[in-house]
Amino acid sequence: MPSDMSCEQLREASAELALGVLPGRERAEAIAHLDRCADCRQFIEPLCRVGERLIGLLPDQEPPLGFETRVVRRLTPDTTAHEGHGSARARGLGGRPVLARIGLAPAAVTLAALCGFAGWAVGTAIEDVTASAPAAPRGEPMLVGDMTSAADAGRSVGEVYAHPGRPGWIFMSVALDGAGRPYSGKVTCLLERSDGGTVRLGEFALREGQGDWGSTARVDSRGVSGARLVSPDGTVLATAHLQTGQVLTGTGQT
Amino acid sequence: MDRLPDEALLSGLATGDPDLAVTFVRRFQHRVFGVAMAVTGDPQLAEDIAQQTFERAWRHAQIYDSRRGSVATWLTTIAHNLAIDAVRARRTEPVAPEDLDALLGVVTETPERWALADEASSRLRAALARLPREQARALVMAGIYGMTAQQIADAEGIPLGTAKTRIRAAMAKLRKTLASVRRGDHAE
Numbered sequence: 001m002p003s004d005m006s007c008e009q010l011r012e013a014s015a016e017l018a019l020g021v022l023p024g025r026e027r028a029e030a031i032a033h034l035d036r037c038a039d040c041r042q043f044i045e046p047l048c049r050v051g052e053r054l055i056g057l058l059p060d061q062e063p064p065l066g067f068e069t070r071v072v073r074r075l076t077p078d079t080t081a082h083e084g085h086g087s088a089r090a091r092g093l094g095g096r097p098v099l100a101r102i103g104l105a106p107a108a109v110t111l112a113a114l115c116g117f118a119g120w121a122v123g124t125a126i127e128d129v130t131a132s133a134p135a136a137p138r139g140e141p142m143l144v145g146d147m148t149s150a151a152d153a154g155r156s157v158g159e160v161y162a163h164p165g166r167p168g169w170i171f172m173s174v175a176l177d178g179a180g181r182p183y184s185g186k187v188t189c190l191l192e193r194s195d196g197g198t199v200r201l202g203e204f205a206l207r208e209g210q211g212d213w214g215s216t217a218r219v220d221s222r223g224v225s226g227a228r229l230v231s232p233d234g235t236v237l238a239t240a241h242l243q244t245g246q247v248l249t250g251t252g253q254t
Numbered sequence: 255m256d257r258l259p260d261e262a263l264l265s266g267l268a269t270g271d272p273d274l275a276v277t278f279v280r281r282f283q284h285r286v287f288g289v290a291m292a293v294t295g296d297p298q299l300a301e302d303i304a305q306q307t308f309e310r311a312w313r314h315a316q317i318y319d320s321r322r323g324s325v326a327t328w329l330t331t332i333a334h335n336l337a338i339d340a341v342r343a344r345r346t347e348p349v350a351p352e353d354l355d356a357l358l359g360v361v362t363e364t365p366e367r368w369a370l371a372d373e374a375s376s377r378l379r380a381a382l383a384r385l386p387r388e389q390a391r392a393l394v395m396a397g398i399y400g401m402t403a404q405q406i407a408d409a410e411g412i413p414l415g416t417a418k419t420r421i422r423a424a425m426a427k428l429r430k431t432l433a434s435v436r437r438g439d440h441a442e
Contacts, residue, residue, distance in 0.1 A: 053432065058289050059288050063304060072275045161265045214263070
């Protein structure tokens with residue numbers, strides 16, 4: 001159990017805390033203090049930004065030859081990684097990691113909440129996040145929904161994420177490769193408004209029923225109710241009901 | 255796909271689409287590898303760290319929160335934390351003086367290639383360059399190499415209290431610089 005640290009002690013240790021180099025016991029005491037002291041939280045926040053900015057000054061460097069291929073292979077292990085454009089075929093939904101998403105946001109580590117990414121020790125803190133007592137919600141509101149097949153009612157054929165921030169954006173992943181011959185060709189993505197109207201967002205191509213697409217978009221979280229994918233002849237291929245949720249911590253989900 | 259915002263690309267990464275993965279890695283690999291190299295100074299170790307960074311981002315994409323910073327900042331933080339962990343696990347000797355001086359030179363230089371950098375970064379570089387050398391060294395040892403005040407004291411042959419004071423003084427000056435940028439001041 002950490003002992004009580006005063007505001008003065010906290011401020012003396014704040015630079016080391018913000019840089020992530022305060023030793024374990026002192027760090028625990030400092031975080032316990034921050035948990036209950038708004039003034040000190042306000043004091044340390046700009047120091048955390050300094051730490052973050054400092055790392056940002058480090059120069060970019062060219063990685064070794066083949067790095068890109070090796071990383072992509074590890075991220076998509078059941079595909080042949082490639083360096084060129086457009087040579088890979090998207091995996092079906094069955095082969096990808098499950099996205100844990102809409103949910104009630106779990107905990108945040110106090111320092112992470114204060115210091116943004118600078119407060120994270122990813123790899124340790126991320127695991128700690130789910131194990132520690134809830135302190136504040138993390139994640140941000142986003143519209144999320146499952147795409148369901150119009151021809152095969154209820155069957156999940158993809159996912160949609162729509163971010164209402166600035167810039168807002170939408171991303172969808174579709175795999176209409178169930179029964180029958182999968183559709184290939186252009187499709188149009190429409191946002192359904194709560195008042196029954198639709199807004200055309202753009203077109204993209206499906207190949208054998210599969211495709212991913214994203215774009216910047218104005219997304220009004222209060223005025224949008226769903227998304228729809230239609231073929232050029234107006235046939236509705238899939239729909240999604242969008243709900244506001246907070247992104248759920250991903251630990252252990254993949 | 256090259257025009258996708260960073261946040262959308264990160265969300266899409268979790269779908270396992272190789273094209274998205276390639277675009278994502280291509281966009282950030284120089285940044286991630288650069289951070290890992292700066293901290294470790296070892297190309298093989300830096301590559302391992304950079305690979306792990308992308309895997310962490312892929313695995314934990316759902317907890318990325320744009321209110322806390324950009325995708326690039328998030329990846330940079332992951333790479334930095336992993337690099338420090340790796341170095342702590344390996345390092346038996348303090349950072350070599352010539353490595354530290356070289357890194358200090360890099361983070362304080364303001365050549366033309368940084369001309370397009372945002373104002374906060376430019377001002378931070380300049381402020382770092384104006385710090386007394388011993389404070390700048392302490393700050394880089396702590397903030398970039400992840401050395402504790404005790405390790406800095408040992409490496410520099412100074413009392414622990416002096417190491418702490420140097421870190422604190424340097425941070426206070428840089429904090430003031432960033433605050434002035436936020437306020438829109440042009441003179442410090």
